[in-house]
Amino acid sequence: MPTRPRSGEDFERQACAYLTDRGLRLRKRNYRCRNGEIDLVMLDGQTLVFVEVRYRNNARFGGAAASVDAGKRRRLTVAALHYLQRHAHDAPARFDVVAMGPGERIEWIKDAFPAQDH
Structure with missing residues (x-):
């Protein structure tokens, strides 16, 4: 039986479990x-963490992390x-x-970018 391609939701579940x-x-x-949209909102101790989950099947064009460009950071x-x-929420937050x-x-990638740049 052929397997279906994994969806963004599958990757988000895997990242959440991780x-x-x-x-x-x-x-x-x-x-x-x-x-x-924010994929996951989590707490790391008292710090509120906004998590962007990215998947790329190859590193061409910089890979998954590089795909979080200025426009995406602004929307986040x-x-x-x-x-x-x-x-x-009266404590620190990070992306x-x-x-x-x-x-x-x-x-x-913890604290991947500062909010004030966008």
């Missing part, structure tokens, strides 16, 4: 607002501000990227 195994706690999956920042306006590639390779 981060949970490392002590983070899930707050929300796929938080959406008009101008953006807008979505994170929207989340923070609606959910009180992480979970970059995934073939062979179940996972790279967790």
Whole structure:
């Protein structure tokens, strides 16, 4: 029986399990607002973490992590501000990227970019 291609949701579940195994706690999956979406909202201790999950099947054009370009960072920042306006959180926040590639390779980039740049 042929296997179906993995979906973005499959990769998000895998990234969530990976981060949970490392002590983070899930707050929300796929938080959406008009101008953006955040794949995972998690807590790392008291720090609120907005996680972008990216998969690329090869490293051509820079791979998964490099695909989080300025436009994507801007949309993530807008979505994170929207989340923070609606959910009180009186502690630090950061943006992480979970970059995934073939062979179940996972790279967790903590504090991948600062919000104030966008």
